[in-house]
Amino acid sequence: MPSPPLQSGSRRHARIIAAWLLVGCALVAATLVVGGVTRLTGSGLSMVDWEPVSGVVPPLSAEGWEREFAAYRDSPEYRLVTRGMSLAEFKRIFWFEYAHRLLGRVIGLVFIIPFAVFLLRRMIPRSLVPRLLLLFALGGAQGLLGWWMVRSGLVDIPRVSPYRLTAHLALAVLVYALTLWTALSLLRPGPGKGDPGAAGGAGLRRGSALVLALAALTLLSGGFVAGLDAGLIYNTFPRMGAGWIPPDLFGASPWWLSPFEDRATAQFNHRILAMVLLAGVTALWWACARGAPGAARTWAHTGFAVVWVQAALGVATLLLFVPISLAALHQANALVLFTALLGLTFELGRPEASGARTLPGGGPEVGRPAASS
Template identity: 45%
Template sequence: MTSFLRSDRSRAVAIWLFAVAALVLAMVVVGGSTRLTGSGLSITEWKPVTGAIPPLSESHWEAEFTRYRNIPQYQQLNRGMTLAEFKGIYWWEWSHRLLGRLVGLVFFVPFVVFMIRREIPRRLLLRLAGLFVLGGLQGLVGWWMVASGLVNRVYVAPERLMIHLGLAFALLGALVWTALDAWAGGARQTLPSPWGRRGLWLTGLIFFQVLLGALVAGNHAGLIYNDWPLMNGRFFPADYAGPGFWPTVAHSQAAVQLHHRLVAYLLTGVAIVFGVAAWRSSYLARDSKLLALAVTVSVLVQALLGIVTLMAVVPIGLGVAHQVMAAATLCLAVAFSWRVRRV
């Protein structure tokens, strides 16, 4: 039987996967800008194929605007918006969805070509299929998120935003790991090192902090308590508790911001200890030490950027930069975790 395996590595496949990861990062950037500009509900229908074509005439624009005027966000927040203003928010959301379609296309077409040319290492086939499914699921979750803001709400449900962003970051991390595998080939030996577990634990903590940040974003909680290190002069905000457990942890603005702050302090401390210990380790190679140091520095920069963004009341530029830095931090942690497992 003919094998799919020409070689255990493929630099072409790796470059393709890094390119897809870059597009996913671009989606995160545009998605963050879409949220910060309040544009995410401007397209009220989900048309995976025909939706790629924007309105081409004034009558089409009027039809889109009429649909938008029927949802609570327009009626409660944007009543009186002009068609020109609507076009401004529409293009943000349309661009975000177009990038999603582009990611799917850039993944699927080269995947088929590489399969035909038998350039994909067999050990990566199932993983790549899983990444394609994860990307499709991300699109479905994106619409599920938008749908939550079309009836009885003026914004999307924060927990759905958290799932949507979490899937994007999970996809980004998995693409980076798989690209590194394709670039380097199969490991000659997997090291039974405690640093592998430590790297994954740190990566998991970074990912958890990203999820908490999504709840802050979804609740617009960065627009309140804009002092630091206290919250309106108190460590524990007076309006922390909601009417129950889930309303508190997912919907209380004070609670989600406090949780994000506390985990930021924990993550910063862990990252410093992690970086110092890795640099002093006689077990790790120099490139692993440099990656560990990069993770530590990235966490520190991200923490500082978060404080500045909060105190500036989340301007669009800083808000997007904070999200991009979170993605960079996660990717560095993934790269470290991958590297320390290999000889």
């Protein structure tokens, strides 16, 4: 049964909710970037406790800093890696991890408080409430997963598990994608232009979804490269050392764990995926430039430009032995590319017109008294 048309008040509410979700997207993106810098600077194990409430306040006195530093000195990382670190040096790595955790808490507040207000004012469509509750649950799970990841580096070997690191990254990207998709659904709920059933229309949609999935896979393979420090070997391009295929490929035991536990294999896989992605985005851009509607072409042009920048950043990061600035830009730009491809996939999949504009999810609008105000 088709949903009723959006009235002016409901459209205004949709724009407000979309703006709120886009703020959340920006905060998730910032958290991802800060998390990458935290890992690159070796700061991720500087806070050895997880205190969701009291941990909001950093050390404010000399005694507080001494207590925090003493807890760190009891950790395996200090005993085995950073022994002799001064308090001033500890403060530098502490602030990166603190900022990363603080952003996570801010995201929670930015979600919970407006959500409660919008719900009380009946501004949220009933069909959208389950999706928002899912985002809230995933955000909470992300906090728990982050601490589980840190815990893996607070044992005998002071190094976080690449599996947990990549899982933490994957969940963050999922939260980002669902939030952005929901915001786009609210901002552009109407029919798309052009006939999706026309020749090439369905193919473009499938191709865009496939390239988006490939971008996500490439991004996650980068998580294993980061977790294994695989960017610090074979710092040549396009060859890996003297050959195209490294001699120590599939060096883990058993061999099928090599993509996740062997540095040479992780880097090789990331290179291959990145090159396939470069070709895929370029082909998709060419197809969209010839037959996609205007908004989709804009996303396609953006993705085409960004993917070539991403390739250049990746090669430069590798050749220069992973400088922090370039590596952080490479990770941030990966999210920009993912955003462009998600926007393109959304635009190509917008429903065709058969009537009035409806709320995302196909549910009835709510809050009619508020809508008329």
